[in-house]
Amino acid sequence: MPIKLYNFAFGPYPQRLNIYLAEKTPANVEFIIFDEPDKQGGVPPAAVKELTPTGSLPILEDDDGTVIGQSLAILEYLEDKASGPDMLGATPTTRARIRQFVHMLDETLTFFGLWARHGSCLGHGIVRTSQDVAEICAARYFEQLRLIERMIGEEEFIANDCVTIADCVAMATLQYASDFYDVPIPRDCPKLTRWYAGFAKRPSAASPRYPEAKRAKALGLMAQTRVSVTI
Numbered sequence: 673m674p675i676k677l678y679n680f681a682f683g684p685y686p687q688r689l690n691i692y693l694a695e696k697t698p699a700n701v702e703f704i705i706f707d708e709p710d711k712q713g714g715v716p717p718a719a720v721k722e723l724t725p726t727g728s729l730p731i732l733e734d735d736d737g738t739v740i741g742q743s744l745a746i747l748e749y750l751e752d753k754a755s756g757p758d759m760l761g762a763t764p765t766t767r768a769r770i771r772q773f774v775h776m777l778d779e780t781l782t783f784f785g786l787w788a789r790h791g792s793c794l795g796h797g798i799v800r801t802s803q804d805v806a807e808i809c810a811a812r813y814f815e816q817l818r819l820i821e822r823m824i825g826e827e828e829f830i831a832n833d834c835v836t837i838a839d840c841v842a843m844a845t846l847q848y849a850s851d852f853y854d855v856p857i858p859r860d861c862p863k864l865t866r867w868y869a870g871f872a873k874r875p876s877a878a879s880p881r882y883p884e885a886k887r888a889k890a891l892g893l894m895a896q897t898r899v900s901v902t903i
């Protein structure tokens with residue numbers, strides 16, 4: 673029995689796995705992809721959401737009954753169990769370097785998510801929002817990107833000479849910021865910009881299909897929070 677992966681076609685956390693699986697092409701994983709949550713028929717059934725306490729996707733279910741939530745835990749589990757190229761690094765030193773990027777990127781997405789939740793008109797009237805939180809998190813998001821810029825070395829990919837889970841997490845984050853919210857990488861991050869432009873050409877990094885009505889509103893995030901990225 674294959675490992676089952678329940679996922680959405682779109683979203684910064686789901687997209688980490690979508691990119692990863694397109695790079696890894698494991699033989700022993702079955703993808704069950706739901707469409708955007710706002711489309712009819714695209715909502716995961718209760719039986720899937722109830723597999724974990726949060727019910728958020730991605731969720732992995734192995735044939736021995738193992739259930740894993742949280743995209744980063746799933747990426748590491750698949751590295752242990754799925755067929756395909758090594759994407760976590762062959763030595764403790766390489767793995768630690770890759771994990772440093774992954775954790776920095778995960779923090780980065782948290783700041784971006786808070787910025788978007790509090791600053792975007794998508795959230796207005798639905799969740800409690802604070803312009804101050806939006807501005808503080810926007811500043812922290814760009815600060816994180818500058819720290820990541822300083823971590824990038826001479827390797828071809830973000831953390832290594834071959835594609836790793838760090839590339840998948842970085843691409844999913846920056847692609848979501850750029851394609852859905854029109855938030856660019858700051859100009860003073862040339863290595864990150866170069867890496868992004870190169871990785872974006874890979875078939876694994878093809879843009880997901882976004883819900884266009886939401887995207888049309890989301891694209892105004894920079895203006896809605898009076899943030900500029902000349903910096």
Ligand SMILES: N[C@@H](CCC(=O)N[C@@H](CS)C(=O)NCC(=O)O)C(=O)O
Pocket residue numbers: 680682683684685686709726727728729730741742743744
């Ligand atoms: N920290 C979680 C976040 C997952 C998450 O927030 N997933 C969103 C899609 S981007 C989701 O499933 N939202 C719908 C829900 O929570 O019911 C992870 O890394 O997997």
